Amino acid sequence: MTATTPTTVPTATADPTVLHAPVIDWFDKNARDLPWRRPDANAWGVMVSEFMLQQTPVSRVLPVYEEWLKRWPRPADLAAEAPGEAVRAWGRLGYPRRALRLHNAAAAIAERHGGDVPTDHHQLLALPGVGEYTAAAVASFAYGQRHAVLDTNVRRVFARAVTGTEFPPNATTAAERKLARMLLPEEPRTAARWAAATMELGALLCTARTPACGRCPIADLCAWRRAGSPAHAGPPRRTQTYAGTDRQVRGKLLAVLREATAPVPRLLLDRVWGDPEQRARALNGLVGDGLVERLPDGRYRLPGAG
DNA sequence: AAATCGTGGTA
DNA sequence: TTACCAAGATT
Numbered sequence: 206m207t208a209t210t211p212t213t214v215p216t217a218t219a220d221p222t223v224l225h226a227p228v229i230d231w232f233d234k235n236a237r238d239l240p241w242r243r244p245d246a247n248a249w250g251v252m253v254s255e256f257m258l259q260q261t262p263v264s265r266v267l268p269v270y271e272e273w274l275k276r277w278p279r280p281a282d283l284a285a286e287a288p289g290e291a292v293r294a295w296g297r298l299g300y301p302r303r304a305l306r307l308h309n310a311a312a313a314i315a316e317r318h319g320g321d322v323p324t325d326h327h328q329l330l331a332l333p334g335v336g337e338y339t340a341a342a343v344a345s346f347a348y349g350q351r352h353a354v355l356d357t358n359v360r361r362v363f364a365r366a367v368t369g370t371e372f373p374p375n376a377t378t379a380a381e382r383k384l385a386r387m388l389l390p391e392e393p394r395t396a397a398r399w400a401a402a403t404m405e406l407g408a409l410l411c412t413a414r415t416p417a418c419g420r421c422p423i424a425d426l427c428a429w430r431r432a433g434s435p436a437h438a439g440p441p442r443r444t445q446t447y448a449g450t451d452r453q454v455r456g457k458l459l460a461v462l463r464e465a466t467a468p469v470p471r472l473l474l475d476r477v478w479g480d481p482e483q484r485a486r487a488l489n490g491l492v493g494d495g496l497v498e499r500l501p502d503g504r505y506r507l508p509g510a511g
Numbered sequence: 512a513a514a515t516c517g518t519g520g521t522a
Numbered sequence: 523t524t525a526c527c528a529a530g531a532t533t
Contacts, residue, residue: 258529299517336531356529
């Protein structure tokens with residue numbers, strides 16, 4: 206009579222909770238052994254990993270993460286350093302403003318939260334560099350709380366398994382948030398497990414380019430597969446250009462300053478890019494962002510760092 | 512709310 | 523080789 210009749214073939218669209226057991230079971234057997242998932246990882250470690258993993262692959266984060274926590278095992282340790290040291294230690298992870306924000310977040314934690322990463326979702330959201338995803342991730346992974354964790358992996362898994370499209374919308378929508386909340390298991394620990402499991406599924410099997418449906422634990426429940434794996438129909442996904450942009454120039458300038466052991470003369474920075482106008486714009490932008498400091502003598506360095 | 516912000520691996 | 527893609531946040 207209705208779609209919920211017991212004889213109906215289960216689909217993730219009709220009853221998304223059928224996904225819970227197979228996905229979590231798959232995660233139990235296939236989860237990567239990542240340092241921020243180990244029992245000795247604390248909330249600070251989880252938070253550091255989340256900052257570094259914003260738009261940066263796991264493989265490149267791993268070595269920097271280890272060094273970072275060895276050097277600054279607690280938020281107060283980082284807060285006590287010059288921000289430029291954080292920028293330097295960030296290395297080539299990209300988007301170096303994250304390093305600055307992590308430093309600022311550590312300072313806020315030291316001042317406002319007694320040195321401990323806050324457990325409250327709202328307090329997490331108030332920290333610099335912590336947005337919707339990161340707040341939910343820290344609350345969930347570090348503290349076992351029940352939050353919808355919507356990253357690019359989870360959004361893609363839900364788009365395929367439940368919605369039946371190859372890719373999610375360009376920007377996170379209210380419908381996606383609602384779906385993620387509906388899918389969240391009731392038990393907080395199970396919800397946290399589910400969050401990590403769906404992310405891992407998206408990262409390892411349900412990938413953007415060539416999903417490994419043959420090994421996917423929910424392939425037979427997947428709405429996208431059931432529809433015949435139709436090609437992406439929506440608006441083209443935004444793609445970023447890089448060559449020739451201010452971003453590239455900023456990267457080159459910052460690379461020089463990261464390697465330098467003393468303040469750098471302007472002439473040395475001028476060599477990284479031909480166009481003087483774009484070069485100046487990039488350098489001024491870095492100074493405005495607080496990533497670079499201009500000394501009274503006209504030389505430049507990472508902020509507060511020798 | 513669309514644009515901006517790095518970097519390197521991969522198909 | 524070029525284009526895509528990677529645990530987003532901010533303005």
